[in-house]
Amino acid sequence: MSSLTIVPMHFRDACAFITAHHRHHRPPQGMKFALGVADADGVVGVAVVGRPVARLLDDGLTLEVTRTCTDGTRNANSKLYGAAWRAARALGYRRLISYTEVGESGASLRAAGFAPVAELAPHHGWTRPGRPRRPQDRAVARTRWEITRHPDRTADAEPRPEPVLDGPELRAA
Secondary structure, three states: OOOOEEEEOOHHHHHHHHHHHOOOOOOOOOOOEEEEEEEOOEEEEEEEEEOOOOHHHOOOOEEEEEEEEEOOOOOHHHHHHHHHHHHHHHOOOOEEEEEEEOOOOOHHHHHOOOEEEEEEOOOOOOOEOOEOOOOOOOOOOEEEEEEEOOOOOOOOOOOOOOOOOOOHHHHHO
16 A cells, blocks of 8 residues: 655646546535645545535635545545645634535545534525526535534644532632
8 A cells, every 4th residue: 555645736736636536526616725645656636625615604714625536545535634624724724614425424524533513405506586596417415524623622632621610719719
């Protein structure tokens, strides 16, 4: 098994990889940053991270992994999710989200520390009254996953225990 390394990616190169390898999605429209994962032979996967697609989740502290795509290389996807979270944290973001479709296990997300937080019903696109959009070809149920960094936690640490306030310090106050 060869070693996998995270590498920087230009958006156009990430989009070309997605176009060539993704089984059902086109490249996303934009990004905040993109990453690649490579072995000795070259790039074997990419991740594109941007603002959350759902506008109500776009709070300025949240990013979304809008696309990952690999050529099937073992552990490449989980390596991309982990690197995306480290990069997002380094940029000051507190939450990173992503989605899986029904039938996808989420094993790569779990391996990177993400947890499922919502089950979402299928919808047929973004058309809303007063804002028509092109209908989607496919509608599937999804699971939203997230990983967070709370202000009272150090990066990747367990939550600090709450102080015990039942001792003499309470009586002295």
